[in-house]
Amino acid sequence: MPVKLKRSFFEKPTLAVARKLLGMQLVTMVGGKITSGTIVEVEAYHQRGDRASHSYRGPTPRSAIMFGVAGHCYVYFIYGAHFCVNIVTEKAGTGAAILIRALEPLRGVATMKRRRHTSQLKSLTNGPGKLCQALGINRNMLGEDLLHSKRIWIESGLAESRKQIGTSIRIGISKSKRLPWRFFLKNSPYLSR
DNA sequence: ATATGGATTGCCT
């Protein structure tokens, strides 16, 4: 049963929202194709006390969106090759977001295989850059509102009671390494590692 | 104007 999320869902404290997103579905409609996956791994980023966050030094042309209204997409380009997608959280002006790091493929698997140039189910969406490629997410998704967009949105998924959530330090960063702000579904075969 | 390094991936040994 699809549940419509409200703005207030994303305006809550970022770590709490990160946990709630696990088990929900990220869905896109790109080029006439629906693709989706269950969110199995996320990371939180926050202006306050988090030197790894793009928002740490306050709003810049790139990070301004993290200081905007919750529930919007922050897409950035990294290492000259990949896109990563985040969801802005908390009240406007806060500077926080949640990076979607891995999905379990659900709808549009054939389309995802074509976009990823592989037939390996396990490697379609088990990383932040991979899932963007599989779902057709790029810089023109920047600023999309998950509550109203026709191209990208969230659908409800797994019951809260069925979730087994693991916690760890975040991956691939060099600053604020110790913060345990990565969350994942423990038994998922589709984690980035 | 230039320098630095990155919230990654895939290929190599």
Add this chain to the structure above:
DNA sequence: GGCAATCCATATT
């Protein structure tokens, strides 16, 4: 496990 690829945001000169 190591490491190159390759664009760009940001800080510094």
